[in-house]
Amino acid sequence: MMSVHALIVEPFETLAFMRGALVACLALALANGALGTLLVLRRMSLDGDVLGHAVMPGAAVGFLYAGPSAAWLSLGGLTSGLAVAALAGLIASEGARRDAGLVAFYLVALSLGVLLVAWRGSNVDVMRVLFGTVLAIDQRALIQIAAASSVIVLAIALLYRPLAVGAFDPAFLRAVGTRMPYGAVFQALVVLGLVASFQAFGTLLAVGPMLLPAAAARCWGLGVAGSMVLATGFGLAASVAGLLVSYHGNLPSGPAIVLAAALLFGFSLAAAGGWRRLEPMVR
Amino acid sequence: MGAEGGVLLREVTVRYGRRVALEAVSGEFASGSLTAVIGANGAGKSTLLAAITGVVRLAGGRVECAARRRLAYLPQLSAIDRDYPLSVAELISLGGWREIGAFRAPRSALRQRIAAAAETVGLSGRLERSIGEISVGEFQRALFARLILQDATVILLDEPLAAVDAQTMSVLLDQITRWHEDGRTVIAVLHDLDLVQARFPSTLVLARRCLAWGPTEAALPAMAV
Numbered sequence: 001m002m003s004v005h006a007l008i009v010e011p012f013e014t015l016a017f018m019r020g021a022l023v024a025c026l027a028l029a030l031a032n033g034a035l036g037t038l039l040v041l042r043r044m045s046l047d048g049d050v051l052g053h054a055v056m057p058g059a060a061v062g063f064l065y066a067g068p069s070a071a072w073l074s075l076g077g078l079t080s081g082l083a084v085a086a087l088a089g090l091i092a093s094e095g096a097r098r099d100a101g102l103v104a105f106y107l108v109a110l111s112l113g114v115l116l117v118a119w120r121g122s123n124v125d126v127m128r129v130l131f132g133t134v135l136a137i138d139q140r141a142l143i144q145i146a147a148a149s150s151v152i153v154l155a156i157a158l159l160y161r162p163l164a165v166g167a168f169d170p171a172f173l174r175a176v177g178t179r180m181p182y183g184a185v186f187q188a189l190v191v192l193g194l195v196a197s198f199q200a201f202g203t204l205l206a207v208g209p210m211l212l213p214a215a216a217a218r219c220w221g222l223g224v225a226g227s228m229v230l231a232t233g234f235g236l237a238a239s240v241a242g243l244l245v246s247y248h249g250n251l252p253s254g255p256a257i258v259l260a261a262a263l264l265f266g267f268s269l270a271a272a273g274g275w276r277r278l279e280p281m282v283r
Numbered sequence: 284m285g286a287e288g289g290v291l292l293r294e295v296t297v298r299y300g301r302r303v304a305l306e307a308v309s310g311e312f313a314s315g316s317l318t319a320v321i322g323a324n325g326a327g328k329s330t331l332l333a334a335i336t337g338v339v340r341l342a343g344g345r346v347e348c349a350a351r352r353r354l355a356y357l358p359q360l361s362a363i364d365r366d367y368p369l370s371v372a373e374l375i376s377l378g379g380w381r382e383i384g385a386f387r388a389p390r391s392a393l394r395q396r397i398a399a400a401a402e403t404v405g406l407s408g409r410l411e412r413s414i415g416e417i418s419v420g421e422f423q424r425a426l427f428a429r430l431i432l433q434d435a436t437v438i439l440l441d442e443p444l445a446a447v448d449a450q451t452m453s454v455l456l457d458q459i460t461r462w463h464e465d466g467r468t469v470i471a472v473l474h475d476l477d478l479v480q481a482r483f484p485s486t487l488v489l490a491r492r493c494l495a496w497g498p499t500e501a502a503l504p505a506m507a508v
Contacts, residue, residue: 043364168364172358174336175354176381221368
């Protein structure tokens with residue numbers, strides 16, 4: 001029988017790539033806790049998913065230009081992500097047609113990205129951009145992820161009040177004469193977070209570590225700041241659990257982390273729902 | 284309140300895509316007036332308030348409002364997400380936005396005003412509740428307390444009395460009357476014509492265009508046509 005030390009500590013102690021993956025996931029969890037909570041509160045989960053794929057064509061162009069270099073992938077991804085965020089803003093007012101428009105963006109971006117990468121690269125390259133390579137994060141990519149996460153956490157700390165108010169009563173901000181387009185600022189931060197996540201989780205899974213811990217935290221009925229802290233904690237727990245499961249089971253790590261986060265979401269739904277049924281009706 | 288509380292509309296036109304929501308509406312809400320905006324569903328009542336607030340963009344015309352920086356807006360209840368994790372006190376405190384803005388912390392004077400506003404609308408015991416836990420009527424009272432805190436010159440109310448119980452309605456109507464007595468300009472979208480006749484001196488009847496605008500006695504018959 002394996003000791004607890006061998007099970008949990010040893011993989012990170014002995015293997016540099018496991019430590020690199022852990023640090024990357026921790027940095028991402030800090031940014032994703034705050035970003036994901038606001039994304040869930042704004043009911044923009046679909047937007048997050050679409051923006052996750054919007055990163056793809058730009059990253060593919062970066063790949064064509066410079067091969068699998070972290071800097072060029074990120075720069076390309078950031079450019080196309082911001083472009084799609086701006087386009088999505090243009091179709092923002094059209095209720096039902098908006099859904100279809102967003103899904104069209106999603107499909108176009110994904111297909112275009114895969115075609116571009118497959119044109120010059122191998123199947124391995126395609127798998128890399130789709131699912132990421134959290135175990136192959138080099139120091140340069142790590143610094144990029146840490147820098148992006150720092151910018152996101154600082155920006156949300158600074159703009160916390162307008163971002164939080166804009167999420168539930170945007171007309172109020174407009175009526176008190178706010179000129180700053182906080183919705184657009186928030187979308188730009190989401191794109192930045194997804195670009196950082198893209199290295200580790202690829203275009204298909206990048207939104208998972210952002211959305212699932214936040215959705216799980218939202219079940220527990222805390223305030224906005226409390227939800228952000230809990231989401232960060234859930235993100236950390238899912239990262240550690242996912243990395244260990246992938247290590248011991250010899251399984252792909254990105255999907256393992258996302259599944260661990262999904263389990264936390266399922267647990268939160270069931271536990272918090274059960275708790276609510278026990279509480280007397282307040283309304 | 285001085286004379287700066289007037290709102291002048293010049294040929295105000297709003298379109299949503301190809302649909303015309305408001306067409307060339309002109310007229311003036313005099314400073315200190317209390318006006319009901321009435322009309323059928325889809326007549327552009329909410330759009331008119333949103334246009335004055337600046338929430339929707341005008342396709343044509345102009346809104347002139349010297350007190351734009353001292354304007355407060357109560358959106359329809361359905362426009363606000365009540366699942367949002369916020370306490371009643373936090374919601375009301377947003378009325379102090381002009382003082383606290385995006386970055387500053389509320390001072391104790393503001394906290395006293397929050398307590399006073401909550402008492403005015405009868406919510407004193409509810410301040411720590413979350414906005415998802417209280418009734419619709421109590422939520423509307425909390426939004427009124429936020430408006431009280433905003434201390435605005437021009438107050439726009441979109442269906443302030445929809446879906447509230449009789450007791451809440453009388454609390455809210457009293458507050459509207461108090462604002463009018465203070466000399467603030469109040470514009471309210473309403474459906475209950477008897478109420479309009481009893482409590483609102485001026486009325487604007489909309490059907491995308493302006494059908495009638497003036498003293499309630501003179502304007503109301505346009506609604507029947």
